[in-house]
Amino acid sequence: MGTRELMGDIIPQVPLSDWIESILSVLTTLLSTATRAVSTVFRNGIRGITGFLDTLPPIVLILVLVGIAWAIAGRRIAIGSFLGFLFIWNIGLWGAMVSTLVLVFFATILAVAMGLPLGIVAGLSDRFFLIVKPILDFMQTMPAFVYLIPAIPFFGLGATSAIMSTVIFSIPPTIRLTALGIRQIDKELVEAADSFGSTTYQKLVKLQLPLSLPTVMAGINQTIMLALSMVVIASMIGAGGLGGEVWRAIQRLRPGDGFAAGLAVVILAMILDRVTQKIAAQDRKAS
Amino acid sequence: MSDNNSEKANVKISLRNVYKVFGKNAARGVELSKKGLSKDEILEKTKLAVGVSNVSFDVYEGETLVVMGLSGSGKSTLIRCVNRIMDPTAGEILIDDVDITKLNDDELREVRRKKFSMVFQSFALFPHRRVIENVEYGLEIQGVDKEVRREKAETALKLVGLDGWGDYYPENLSGGMKQRVGLARALSVDPDILLMDEAFSALDPLIRSDMQDELIALNDRVRKTILFITHDLDEALKMGDRIVLMKDGYVVQIGTPEEILTNPADEYVQRFVANVDITKVLTAQDVMKIHSPVAFVKDGPRVALRKMKEHGLSGMFVVKSSGELVGHLTADKAAQAAKNEDKWLDQVTDRDSVLSVPLDQPVRTLFPMVESGNPIAVVDEDHHFKGVIVRGSILAALAESHSDSTSIDEPSELASKVLTPGSNNEAASDEADKENN
Numbered sequence: 001m002g003t004r005e006l007m008g009d010i011i012p013q014v015p016l017s018d019w020i021e022s023i024l025s026v027l028t029t030l031l032s033t034a035t036r037a038v039s040t041v042f043r044n045g046i047r048g049i050t051g052f053l054d055t056l057p058p059i060v061l062i063l064v065l066v067g068i069a070w071a072i073a074g075r076r077i078a079i080g081s082f083l084g085f086l087f088i089w090n091i092g093l094w095g096a097m098v099s100t101l102v103l104v105f106f107a108t109i110l111a112v113a114m115g116l117p118l119g120i121v122a123g124l125s126d127r128f129f130l131i132v133k134p135i136l137d138f139m140q141t142m143p144a145f146v147y148l149i150p151a152i153p154f155f156g157l158g159a160t161s162a163i164m165s166t167v168i169f170s171i172p173p174t175i176r177l178t179a180l181g182i183r184q185i186d187k188e189l190v191e192a193a194d195s196f197g198s199t200t201y202q203k204l205v206k207l208q209l210p211l212s213l214p215t216v217m218a219g220i221n222q223t224i225m226l227a228l229s230m231v232v233i234a235s236m237i238g239a240g241g242l243g244g245e246v247w248r249a250i251q252r253l254r255p256g257d258g259f260a261a262g263l264a265v266v267i268l269a270m271i272l273d274r275v276t277q278k279i280a281a282q283d284r285k286a287s
Numbered sequence: 288m289s290d291n292n293s294e295k296a297n298v299k300i301s302l303r304n305v306y307k308v309f310g311k312n313a314a315r316g317v318e319l320s321k322k323g324l325s326k327d328e329i330l331e332k333t334k335l336a337v338g339v340s341n342v343s344f345d346v347y348e349g350e351t352l353v354v355m356g357l358s359g360s361g362k363s364t365l366i367r368c369v370n371r372i373m374d375p376t377a378g379e380i381l382i383d384d385v386d387i388t389k390l391n392d393d394e395l396r397e398v399r400r401k402k403f404s405m406v407f408q409s410f411a412l413f414p415h416r417r418v419i420e421n422v423e424y425g426l427e428i429q430g431v432d433k434e435v436r437r438e439k440a441e442t443a444l445k446l447v448g449l450d451g452w453g454d455y456y457p458e459n460l461s462g463g464m465k466q467r468v469g470l471a472r473a474l475s476v477d478p479d480i481l482l483m484d485e486a487f488s489a490l491d492p493l494i495r496s497d498m499q500d501e502l503i504a505l506n507d508r509v510r511k512t513i514l515f516i517t518h519d520l521d522e523a524l525k526m527g528d529r530i531v532l533m534k535d536g537y538v539v540q541i542g543t544p545e546e547i548l549t550n551p552a553d554e555y556v557q558r559f560v561a562n563v564d565i566t567k568v569l570t571a572q573d574v575m576k577i578h579s580p581v582a583f584v585k586d587g588p589r590v591a592l593r594k595m596k597e598h599g600l601s602g603m604f605v606v607k608s609s610g611e612l613v614g615h616l617t618a619d620k621a622a623q624a625a626k627n628e629d630k631w632l633d634q635v636t637d638r639d640s641v642l643s644v645p646l647d648q649p650v651r652t653l654f655p656m657v658e659s660g661n662p663i664a665v666v667d668e669d670h671h672f673k674g675v676i677v678r679g680s681i682l683a684a685l686a687e688s689h690s691d692s693t694s695i696d697e698p699s700e701l702a703s704k705v706l707t708p709g710s711n712n713e714a715a716s717d718e719a720d721k722e723n724n
Contacts, residue, residue: 186409186411188408188411189411191367191372191405191407191411192405192407192413193413193424194372194399195370195372195399195403195404195405196399196400196404196424196425196476197397197398197399197428198396198428199396202428206413206427206428207413210415211413211414211415
């Protein structure tokens with residue numbers, strides 16, 4: 001405190017937080033119609049899907065999810081997933097896990113849908129890469145909680161805000177690794193494609209994307225993991241799910257409930273990680 | 288000889304005062320380079336890297352032109368300027384009289400599709416595509432029908448001897464085979480010009496030599512204009528109709544392999560040339576004695592004997608008055624014929640075991656022949672006698688072509704090579720040492 005007062009005597013404090021708040025309030029007013037619409041669409045969509053999944057008997061949904069895991073990652077990981085899901089169901093957190101999974105799914109879809117094109121542009125354009133890189137660094141070093149605050153005035157408390165802050169928090173790896181994947185392709189390969197008279201699009205589709213796919217998949221895997229961690233944190237603004245259970249346990253000082261929910265998060269994380277890693281590995285083998 | 292040819296042939300590629308400078312404000316680098324500052328001086332002064340400086344030369348249709356230089360000489364930059372994978376900073380590059388430095392992106396792409404193919408040092412095969420899909424690539428991006436392009440790709444694979452390898456992935460192939468795929472990919476689009484950037488440098492020596500031979504044979508059939516980049520002078524001499532020697536971004540000398548070897552433009556070229564095994568390049572024509580005496584069939588034994596005596600020879604070649612080689616006559620046989628009062632040399636001339644070689648026989652292959660001690664006749668296509676090769680004449684020619692450029696001890700090394708035919712340098716000098724002892 002002492003240093004701050006001393007500083008204030010010589011140079012007046014920069015009203016950084018005031019500025020940011022005025023910018024945000026202007027933006028929320030300007031964009032309120034749009035953000036409210038987005039919020040409604042998301043809320044209804046998520047509510048619909050979660051509601052539908054809730055009507056399914058847990059065992060049916062477990063079998064479907066395990067089937068997907070088997071198809072992608074093989075028997076071993078499928079068996080592990082089956083046991084993990086059974087355990088979560090058993091400790092009474094199945095409903096919370098499903099709503100977390102839905103949030104992660106939506107956030108990842110959005111993050112990849114935006115991150116992939118941005119990553120491609122950053123991979124192809126040196127200038128854009130130079131601009132984007134510090135922004136990505138900034139986004140990843142900013143404490144995750146901070147993203148929660150501006151989401152509320154835009155989208156209100158609830159799932160939409162949770163998804164939006166999750167997208168912002170989890171998008172950097174997809175952008176970064178897509179750009180990296182394209183950039184690390186052997187220069188002579190790109191020259192070869194050029195020398196035959198490829199168009200930019202042909203070069204991208206026939207050479208750069210296929211060859212960068214393993215790296216892109218690694219980026220998407222990281223995005224999913226970050227999305228999961230952020231969705232848990234977003235329980236603070238009413239995202240619900242497993243994070244909500246943890247949050248409630250903190251408020252009621254019930255460490256047992258907190259650890260149980262935390263364990264469920266770990267199990268879900270492991271399943272998501274192993275399955276998506278397998279996708280990346282398969283791509284690498286094929287290429 | 289090459290000059291006469293070149294005047295007749297069409298100019299396919301013409302480089303005129305081409306510069307390539309890397310860095311911001313590259314034009315300043317060009318300016319300084321024009322003022323005569325060296326690459327190092329410009330780098331020190333402005334942080335600009337001069338890749339290519341004032342390079343001008345023509346490549347004629349159907350010619351194989353080799354650009355040769357050490358790493359950093361700008362040769363790889365230069366070849367990339369020719370199809371504008373890199374944009375030259377200044378100068379003109381004419382392909383069939385069209386300056387490609389002035390083309391827009393669409394026009395440039397069209398020229399690349401129709402006129403160029405490039406073969407790369409590291410092969411640059413697409414690892415995610417099968418061999419046949421690699422070969423098809425050029426046609427595929429031109430929108431050629433699947434069946435048509437598959438057929439053309441198969442033909443190209445056959446041409447490079449990789450029939451049946453189409454379904455493999457590049458990673459399953461050896462280095463030599465990979466470069467054959469690279470070559471097939473380049474040939475499948477039937478380009479006018481092949482740009483080969485150190486195409487064989489990554490291959491091990493035996494495979495490299497095979498590939499060189501095959502490219503030469505292949506090009507006899509497909510007749511492409513080839514711009515070939517290498518750092519290996521032996522390769523340059525073998526592949527090139529003409530050679531452009533580069534150093535520090537500029538051209539040091541342009542000429543036929545013989546011109547480069549026998550008349551190096553400056554010390555730099557001389558130093559290069561000094562390392563070359565000259566015996567691979569010189570031919571029988573270069574080392575034969577032209578004004579050697581011969582006996583004519585109509586001469587008769589006494590005349591032949593007198594000629595031998597005059598020139599101090601123990602034998603000589605017999606030719607018809609048309610110049611056609613008949614055989615070889617030793618002094619003994621001539622004396623015997625004279626005793627028998629033969630009128631003609633017919634009966635005593637040895638026709639069967641006589642050694643004769645064409646004009647373009649490489650000197651290297653002559654060593655085992657001169658070893659026997661018998662002289663060799665050099666004949667043209669019509670079997671007309673042109674000259675004689677004896678061991679001494681090879682030595683003399685080698686010593687002469689090296690006398691300007693090499694130090695005093697080198698002729699003896701060369702001599703040792705001649706004395707030990709077919710062996711490599713080290714073995715040769717070893718044996719020479721033994722002999723000296």
